[in-house]
Amino acid sequence: MVARAAREIAPGMVVNLGIGLPTKVVNHLPADFPVCLHTENGMTGIGPTLPPERADRNLIDAGGAYVSTIPGSAFFDSATSFAIVRSGRLDLTMLGAFEVSASGDLANWKIPGKFSPGVGGGIELAQKARRVVVLTTHTDRAGNAKLKQNCSLPLTARACVSRIFTDMAMIDVTAGGFVLVEIADGVSVADVVAATDAPLHVPDGPLPRF
Amino acid sequence: MVARAAREIAPGMVVNLGIGLPTKVVNHLPADFPVCLHTENGMTGIGPTLPPERADRNLIDAGGAYVSTIPGSAFFDSATSFAIVRSGRLDLTMLGAFEVSASGDLANWKIPGKFSPGVGGGIELAQKARRVVVLTTHTDRAGNAKLKQNCSLPLTARACVSRIFTDMAMIDVTAGGFVLVEIADGVSVADVVAATDAPLHVPDGPLPRF
Amino acid sequence: MKLSDKRCSIQDAISAIKDNDTVMVGGFGVPGTPIALIHALVAHGARNLTLIKNDANEPGMGIDHLLQSGQVARLITTHLGLNSGAIALMNSGRLEVEFNAQGILAERIRAGGAGIKAILSDIGVGTELADGKQVVELQGKPYLVEPALRADVALIHADRADSFGNLAYVATARNFNPLMAMAADRVIAEAERVLPLGQFDADEVHTPGVFVDHVTELGELSEEYAVVRR
Amino acid sequence: MKLSDKRCSIQDAISAIKDNDTVMVGGFGVPGTPIALIHALVAHGARNLTLIKNDANEPGMGIDHLLQSGQVARLITTHLGLNSGAIALMNSGRLEVEFNAQGILAERIRAGGAGIKAILSDIGVGTELADGKQVVELQGKPYLVEPALRADVALIHADRADSFGNLAYVATARNFNPLMAMAADRVIAEAERVLPLGQFDADEVHTPGVFVDHVTELGELSEEYAVVRR
Numbered sequence: 050m051v052a053r054a055a056r057e058i059a060p061g062m063v064v065n066l067g068i069g070l071p072t073k074v075v076n077h078l079p080a081d082f083p084v085c086l087h088t089e090n091g092m093t094g095i096g097p098t099l100p101p102e103r104a105d106r107n108l109i110d111a112g113g114a115y116v117s118t119i120p121g122s123a124f125f126d127s128a129t130s131f132a133i134v135r136s137g138r139l140d141l142t143m144l145g146a147f148e149v150s151a152s153g154d155l156a157n158w159k160i161p162g163k164f165s166p167g168v169g170g171g172i173e174l175a176q177k178a179r180r181v182v183v184l185t186t187h188t189d190r191a192g193n194a195k196l197k198q199n200c201s202l203p204l205t206a207r208a209c210v211s212r213i214f215t216d217m218a219m220i221d222v223t224a225g226g227f228v229l230v231e232i233a234d235g236v237s238v239a240d241v242v243a244a245t246d247a248p249l250h251v252p253d254g255p256l257p258r259f
Numbered sequence: 260m261v262a263r264a265a266r267e268i269a270p271g272m273v274v275n276l277g278i279g280l281p282t283k284v285v286n287h288l289p290a291d292f293p294v295c296l297h298t299e300n301g302m303t304g305i306g307p308t309l310p311p312e313r314a315d316r317n318l319i320d321a322g323g324a325y326v327s328t329i330p331g332s333a334f335f336d337s338a339t340s341f342a343i344v345r346s347g348r349l350d351l352t353m354l355g356a357f358e359v360s361a362s363g364d365l366a367n368w369k370i371p372g373k374f375s376p377g378v379g380g381g382i383e384l385a386q387k388a389r390r391v392v393v394l395t396t397h398t399d400r401a402g403n404a405k406l407k408q409n410c411s412l413p414l415t416a417r418a419c420v421s422r423i424f425t426d427m428a429m430i431d432v433t434a435g436g437f438v439l440v441e442i443a444d445g446v447s448v449a450d451v452v453a454a455t456d457a458p459l460h461v462p463d464g465p466l467p468r469f
Numbered sequence: 470m471k472l473s474d475k476r477c478s479i480q481d482a483i484s485a486i487k488d489n490d491t492v493m494v495g496g497f498g499v500p501g502t503p504i505a506l507i508h509a510l511v512a513h514g515a516r517n518l519t520l521i522k523n524d525a526n527e528p529g530m531g532i533d534h535l536l537q538s539g540q541v542a543r544l545i546t547t548h549l550g551l552n553s554g555a556i557a558l559m560n561s562g563r564l565e566v567e568f569n570a571q572g573i574l575a576e577r578i579r580a581g582g583a584g585i586k587a588i589l590s591d592i593g594v595g596t597e598l599a600d601g602k603q604v605v606e607l608q609g610k611p612y613l614v615e616p617a618l619r620a621d622v623a624l625i626h627a628d629r630a631d632s633f634g635n636l637a638y639v640a641t642a643r644n645f646n647p648l649m650a651m652a653a654d655r656v657i658a659e660a661e662r663v664l665p666l667g668q669f670d671a672d673e674v675h676t677p678g679v680f681v682d683h684v685t686e687l688g689e690l691s692e693e694y695a696v697v698r699r
Numbered sequence: 700m701k702l703s704d705k706r707c708s709i710q711d712a713i714s715a716i717k718d719n720d721t722v723m724v725g726g727f728g729v730p731g732t733p734i735a736l737i738h739a740l741v742a743h744g745a746r747n748l749t750l751i752k753n754d755a756n757e758p759g760m761g762i763d764h765l766l767q768s769g770q771v772a773r774l775i776t777t778h779l780g781l782n783s784g785a786i787a788l789m790n791s792g793r794l795e796v797e798f799n800a801q802g803i804l805a806e807r808i809r810a811g812g813a814g815i816k817a818i819l820s821d822i823g824v825g826t827e828l829a830d831g832k833q834v835v836e837l838q839g840k841p842y843l844v845e846p847a848l849r850a851d852v853a854l855i856h857a858d859r860a861d862s863f864g865n866l867a868y869v870a871t872a873r874n875f876n877p878l879m880a881m882a883a884d885r886v887i888a889e890a891e892r893v894l895p896l897g898q899f900d901a902d903e904v905h906t907p908g909v910f911v912d913h914v915t916e917l918g919e920l921s922e923e924y925a926v927v928r929r
Contacts, residue, residue: 273909285700293700302901303909306700331702331862335907
């Protein structure tokens, strides 16, 4: 799914990859692929991650990993960093999710009573990136569906998600709800439908596999 | 009056000098006087004015004069420049005036039907500098008083002026209106009263001369 | 990963400007005014433009060319004091002018670039610059709603750029340029030098290249740039 | 004209902080966190503080020292995810926490530094982050009033300073520092190097010295600055 998600990135895009699964997408891009990676803590043009012994103590990404520069990198303050996001200069963000609704609502920052460390930069990424895709397991550890008719958790942003990559399928969020577009090897359509807690439109004919 | 006005500047102040008479105040400061001059177009630490043949084409003040740097000068954008003004980091501004009222209202940007080139940075300087003093001739070319009970021209800012330096006198704006504090050589109190179109409180005893 | 190359000719960069566009133009006086881009826009001929610029330059210089060619319907600015021709156009009704306090113009443009809808400010409260503006009360005091400004195109003058569009300015030629370079759908930068990628110290970038769409390198500067032939 | 000298000892700089003060602290994770100033504030002992900082650092690092010493009553922040101790303080009611969207926290601080009363933004509309916020309608749509934030004191970490307080930052240690350095009545900067006046290129200043009140030079950095002893 991570390799498939990497194909979302078109040449020349400005992209923010959220913590977790999304960060791994970069490993599936060719070394000379023209893309500008943005991180909330004030950098465009992120280069490869470095081990601590080779790191610059002043150069991390928003997830705290030591990263590096590439030719053309730029540093800036936190206000400028989110100016990029809110003003429409961020072409794509890939985010994790606790829940995604059939209308594209995203919940990924708070589980009341259990997990509420704060929202960080997630709201602005979800609400203002030109395109928001989610990378997530199809179900949580207890086996509960993450794709639901309506989110039950506090929202990060409404109607923001365009596409969802899971370990089972690639699903688009459309005006008519979830649409199954591609399916993972070894998974059946019935498996995906069963693991999705909302109507799932399945097109006629064979689906592409990834 | 310009020499007297220069004594308004205390060591360590951040000061903006308006176009015209105020600009000349700097000529009356000792060469090593500790003061930081600010200009609206994006500089702190203005150095001496330069003739065109020695000028840097990219280095002017807000009045268009070629200026220079001193050790510690900084350049910044127009938003930061007015952030300095509005957030309280500008200790003093000296401005010209068309009219000043007895409550400290300032009019210095527009004469309806005659002169209306726009307000530039004047409103923010007048409204937000920690201290606003005016340098002006006591009367206009037609002999009309510039110090009035109320301004008749469109205001730059209300209740902003603390002190006025004219060719005749130094006058403070107080809760009780204009107060004569010092008087120019060769001018009588009666002259100042006659040239002022508002009550002028005159303290008992001899006044300092400048 | 590598960063894309945004270099193009001045004519290609300007060609996308359309009639009725809103165009931001950097500069405060001569420093920072993108004079070559302005001349290209005169040659291009787009009409009924709204310009956003701190000042109207002086007669025969900078945006005065666009004013005199009749391409500008509306000017959002702070001060026309050095351009009697612009004042005459305004007084005769051929040019609509909206005056802003200078720092408020800067903040409105910055808000546009920052994806903020408006700022609330007390600048101008109690003066005629408050006339017609929406007022919001906070803690019992009135504040003016100053809406963000964005443009279709921004014309920027930089000292140096790289091929990705990272920009740096010198001295007081910075002024409105970095603000406008964030606040337009299409940002065109002329630069005195375009450096190879990697020649820019990442800490010394004033405008990150993600905001910039086109970079064009200037040849020898004309005297209109205040170049003194010595 | 010459510029004043703002160098002083770290203790003198910190000594003016009072109980009940609001204190902004730069940094995003370790980079840019003014660790020496934080330790001096722990030693100083001012209590019932309101801190404004992007994150709570990690246990045993940065502002965690102030949280664990019980000097902080309230924290305005965006994310505590890396500090389980801070979350425990919050959950037990011993620390009041106000969460902001990260870019909105940045803009609120910037607005404080820019002398703006508030910004209007649609970030968080329709989520619980909008709860309790004043709403203003513009062109028929709702926007949240996000009031400016200012502090009594800002604690800033810079790479280099000069004696007037001009500051520059490196890499991602910039983050909130230049914003906070504009937004407090008293701005205290620790710098890894303090240069003689005139050694700073005026175009490379990130924070103009007019915003800064005290500059203190750091000696050898402790390992808490993520210094790797090689």
